[in-house]
Amino acid sequence: MHNTSTRLAINGMGRIGRTLFRLLHQRGELHKVIAVNDVMPKANLIYLLKFDSIRGTFPSEIISTSNGFTVAGHEVIYLNQSDMRALPWKKHAIDIAVEATGLFTESSEAVHHIEAGAKRVLLTTFSKDLPTTVLGVSQRNTATKIISPGDCTINCVAPLIYLMDKDFGVESVHVNVIQGYTTRQELLDKPYKGLRRGRAAGQSIIPFEVNIKPVLENIFPTLIGKIESMSTRVPVPCGAIADISMVVKKTTTTEQVNQTVQDGSRGDLKNIVSITFDPIVSADIVNRPYSSMIDGQLTKVTGNHLRLMAWFDNEWGYASRLYDWLNF
Secondary structure (H helix, E strand, O other): OOOOOHHHHEEOOOHHHHHHHHHHHHHHHHHEEEEOOOOOOOHHHHHHHHEEOOOEEOOEEEEEEEEOOOOOOOOEEEEEOOHHOOOOOOOOOOOOOEEOOOOOOHHHHHHHHHHHOOOOOOOOOOOOOOOOOOOOOOOOOOOOOEOOOHHHHHHHHHHHHHHHHHHHHHEEEEEEEEEEEOOEOOOOOOOOOHHHHHOOOOOOOEOOOOOHHHHHHHHHHHHHOOOEEEEEEEEEOEEEEEEEEEEEOOOHHHHHHHHHHHHHHHHOOOOOOEOOOOOOOOOHHHOOOOOOOEEEOOOOEEEOEEEEEEEEEHHHHHHHHHHHHHHH
């Protein structure tokens, strides 16, 4: 991070919290993490940090201490506090609290971090009442103390809509995100308010609605009423590919579309968007830092209709954007 004295706290050490923790360690910046808070016992947290079924064994020794745990000699304070208002962010002079529980996304909830003493809050999903700000697309308004950067799907799709609209003019968008199962699904069949989501995640291809449409419409107001989205969960633990169909105003070609992506990946969207012409599969996208990696071989154009297939690691790619936000 540009500010070497930035003091971070992570609230919620689930998949995204632990992935960000690993990424900061990889970049040599774990010393900025002053404290973590989670309702799980410390021994369980240390175990899940050490051993990860997707990322592998943590590359440094993690040792429990009376205040928390140490990683390569740096001590991280461990908190087990369910009331956000009681978090000791003022005592520890926290600059940025990363709200990674996925639960407290409304401004009235996230502001508790500010009230507890943090100077700023970075959410790890989209909010119901805060504007979503996507790097490279809509990050201009950052005067607010609470940043809502969207989720992994928003960060995959929004830059591509932005690029296509800039060069060809977008009339409508349909998105189907084919993604590995998540912790919000069930291992075995179980009652669930979204009936299909309650089916066994490792046994079936499971389609269901995702609520990214209003978020994308807020980012692209000219497309209100012209976006549809869904998710299809498949039995892999990580990795995703977004099937994005657009009707555009200008007739184009496959080569022009891929060139637009290539140009964007070298410009404002460098390290956010990428393109490959290799015949990759979902296992090959794991640990890639991009929000979208276009599969150039699968780009198709028929008149004014184009289709992009965008690979992304729904954990590591998104944590990479959180890291960018901490810098920004």
